[in-house]
Amino acid sequence: MFTNTSGFYRITTVLGLFFCTLLLIYCSSPDKKETTAQQEGVEKAKKDTPELADAMGQLQYYTHKYTLAVDAQNHELATFYFHEVRAAADGIKKNIPGYEGYDIARFMKLFLDPTIEPVETALANKNWEEVRAKTIEMVNSCNSCHNATSHGFVKVTPGFDNNPYNQDFSAPK
Numbered sequence: 474m475f476t477n478t479s480g481f482y483r484i485t486t487v488l489g490l491f492f493c494t495l496l497l498i499y500c501s502s503p504d505k506k507e508t509t510a511q512q513e514g515v516e517k518a519k520k521d522t523p524e525l526a527d528a529m530g531q532l533q534y535y536t537h538k539y540t541l542a543v544d545a546q547n548h549e550l551a552t553f554y555f556h557e558v559r560a561a562a563d564g565i566k567k568n569i570p571g572y573e574g575y576d577i578a579r580f581m582k583l584f585l586d587p588t589i590e591p592v593e594t595a596l597a598n599k600n601w602e603e604v605r606a607k608t609i610e611m612v613n614s615c616n617s618c619h620n621a622t623s624h625g626f627v628k629v630t631p632g633f634d635n636n637p638y639n640q641d642f643s644a645p646k
């Protein structure tokens with residue numbers, strides 16, 4: 474059939490390429506769909522779910538550093554961290570106003586906001602007893618909101634004397 478070997482190789486190469494292309498098209502198209510669906514899922518998850526948890530994590534982080542500074546009666550440091558607590562809370566209201574059908578901004582205003590100013594006033598007066606009492610009220614409001622938004626299993630505590638950080642919170646002598 475073939476007069477020389479190069480003709481044979483040419484036809485097998487062409488046929489081979491043809492089948493390879495078919496195979497590629499067949500295999501890659503459903504895969505592609507799956508990958509984009511996966512990517513969309515990941516992006517959606519990035520956009521929706523972790524953001525509020527991340528922001529809440531920040532809120533918890535600064536709240537705890539604040540309570541450790543309160544425990545050490547380090548006024549400058551406590552004031553600094555409480556400012557961060559407030560900024561984190563304001564950031565949530567502004568940037569994540571809604572989540573899983575909950576009006577987060579409204580819930581934040583309802584639960585957390587009324588507890589912020591009493592802490593600030595007590596802190597400004599360096600009334601440490603009052604600061605602790607008002608801080609406990611604030612942390613209770615965090616948990617009240619968790620209950621109201623089906624996250625009652627996230628129970629935060631003041632953590633006054635529970636230092637997990639590689640940081641010395643003591644007031645300068």
Ligand code: HEC
Pocket residue numbers: 522523524525526527529530531532533536572577578580581584585611612614615616618619622624627629
């Ligand atoms: C709007 C009401 C609301 C208020 C007020 C609120 N939270 Fe949350 N918090 C949530 C919701 C809703 C979630 C779950 C977020 C999610 O599922 O992504 C959450 C999750 C968390 C988490 C879990 C995320 C993590 O990093 O472990 C922590 C911790 C947390 N909140 C701490 C706090 C602290 C501390 C305060 C108060 C200073 C507070 N929250 C106030 C609604 C609230």
